[in-house]
Each structure stands twice: as structure tokens, then as C-alpha cells.
Amino acid sequence: MAPGDKVTRPGHVQFGDDLLLGPGTPYRWRSLTGWEELPALDSGSVNRADAHGSYPGRLLAQARTITLDDVIVRAPRRTIGSVVQALNTATALDDTEQPLVIWLDDRGPLLSFARVLRRAVPIGNGYQLGTITGAAVQWEASDPRRYDLIERVAPGRLPSSEPGLGWPLGWPLAFGTPGSTGTLSVSNLGDAHTHPVIEFRGPVERPSLTNIETGDTLEYDLPLAAGDLLTVDTGSGTVTLNSTASRLYTATARSVPEQTWTLPPGTSTLTFRAAPGSTDPTASVAVRYRSAHW
16 A cells, blocks of 8 residues: 555554544644654764854754644543544554555655654543544654655666667658656755665666765676666665675675665766766666655
8 A cells, every 4th residue: 555545635644554643534644743843853063162152063963753642532432432532543563664554734644654652541530422632643754854745756767879860861861769868857856965876677787876966886797697686776775686686795896885876956977987888778677766845
């Protein structure tokens, strides 16, 4: 199931595949914190020893904590137990992060990956009447960025020349099929750098992908046969051949560390290249990514 497949209107919050909170559900909420705020930051700044102020260092975001407060659970008396149980089941302790999709306003829904830290379901006089007030759910997202629901895919092929004019010349003139330039364009519509997943498909030798704007290159010194798939997950920093065997050690001296290869906000131009003589037109690259937001 796709993340947020049950989210249809502002005010909806979906966690995992099954739990939907907000309008039209038994779970209404009044307060959301940690979603529109910047996450807490770790500062690498160092105090100046002989002057006021500090030497500015890198700012790194911590995990994002998201809290849904003032939740009202309402159901018929005969089913309040099953409604509470559904909430409990969906928010049970689990080390695995699940999709958390929240739609606040005209900007549309955004996606995070989180796990539950806290759940509170107060029991008061209204419980037997089918109304619970003051419930809350809290999540932690290890990746503090929020993402578009739509995963974009930018495909590319190795450079190839155009066949040019046919001979003898006839009318109308046939210029042949346009050649590939080996370049592809990607657009990160958010305001945060995003980590793509890059898929190289053979036959190709020493495939590489370079971001023209940043100058960063990923290059791997290995041959890929027809049907081989080399997957580079820049978020986790892994390089796998056919989904099983690690090939991280094949990175060349030209390669930057995988986790530093990101798509900055805006449009980036990428170039797909290979070793000299590796020109098979069926070789390809695909860049999969979501626009990222702070």
C-alpha cells in the first residue's frame, strides 16, 4: 500500500497502513506540535579564544518529535472498546519506523517515517458513554525531513551520437533518431537536501553519475552485465548488486562518500557516464527521489 493512501482531506493524519485520525474518523485532534517547527539542532560552532562570538560550524538536525495532543475519541458505547483497541494496536511499541502522513492545509500532505514513543488514553467518566478526551500520541522520526508523497523517477542513458542523414539523399530528408546526451534533470521542490536512490543497469562498465551543480560524483569500478542492477542508496550509504551483494568497495577515488551525495533544493543537472568503450545503448540509470522539506 502507498503511504497516505487513506488521507483525502486537510486534518487527516495516517500512521502506517491502517490508522487514520481526523475528520470523519472516531479520532479527532486539536493540537499538533513538532511538525511545522524546525527540529532541534546540534551546532558545530566553536567559541573564539580571543574575541567575541564563535567560529560558525555546521548545523545538524536532530530527530523530529511529533505530538498529536487533545485527541478526542468518540464512538457508540457498544464499540468504544474496539475503537480504543484499534488505536492501541496501530500505536504498539515497534522499533521499525512506519510512514506518517499529515495533511494540514493547501500545501497538501507531507510524509515522514516515524515510530511511536508515547500513547495516552485517559479513562474518565465519559468512557462508558463513548467519549474520551485528552488522548495523545507522540512519534519520533530519526530523519527529521518531511517528504512529498510522490516519488519522482528521472531516467537516463549513456551518450550516443545521432545517425545523421541517410544516403543517397531523398525527400523528405531523414535525420535519424536523436542521440542521447547522457544528461538528466531533476527538481527538488522542497527546501532541504534529499538523498536519492540511484539504479545503474547493465550492460555497462564503470558506471558513474555526476551532479554538475555540486561537482559530486559516484563511480564504481565494476562491469554490469545485461540484467544486472547496481543500487546506490545515498541515504543509508549502501551499494548492492542485484539486491544482495555489497559492492561498496568498488567505489573509485573519484567518488564522494555516498551519504554526502544529495540533491539540493532546486533543479540539478546530472551526467551518466561509463568507461571508454562502454557505449551499449541499453545501459541506463534511474534516479528515484522525493522532494524534501524542513
